[in-house]
Amino acid sequence: MRVQEPRLVGEEDDRDEEASAHSRAGGAQAARGERLLNDSRDLAEVLRTLEISEATWKRWRNQYGGMKADGAKRLRELESENARLKRLLAEAELDKAMLKELAEGNF
Numbered sequence: 001m002r003v004q005e006p007r008l009v010g011e012e013d014d015r016d017e018e019a020s021a022h023s024r025a026g027g028a029q030a031a032r033g034e035r036l037l038n039d040s041r042d043l044a045e046v047l048r049t050l051e052i053s054e055a056t057w058k059r060w061r062n063q064y065g066g067m068k069a070d071g072a073k074r075l076r077e078l079e080s081e082n083a084r085l086k087r088l089l090a091e092a093e094l095d096k097a098m099l100k101e102l103a104e105g106n107f
Contacts (some may be wrong), residue, residue, distance in 0.1 A: 027072025030060040 029050050035045045047057055053106045 026060045027064045027067065027069060027076065030057075030064040030072070031069055032058065033060075 029052070031048055033046050036049060037043065041049075043054075043057075047054060050057075052060075066074070066077075
């Protein structure tokens, strides 16, 4: 079992990059999978072609089902922006808590 070392806010490692690349491909790959299924292909064959698991396929269908490529791209951009803003808020709250503790003299 690998022990994870603490990371600084905004610091990414290889796993984050792999997961991000996999997430970015979701909308386009889901659309491609839908086209393959519409061409009378078996789901197992589509999953092998896309090189994904059935769980990933189900997650993509729930997330991107019925969405056009532009909508999926916009959703990913908004999710990315939301994550960035959450990190900024967490940093600001941490700074505020540290300043409050210093002002009280509990250091």
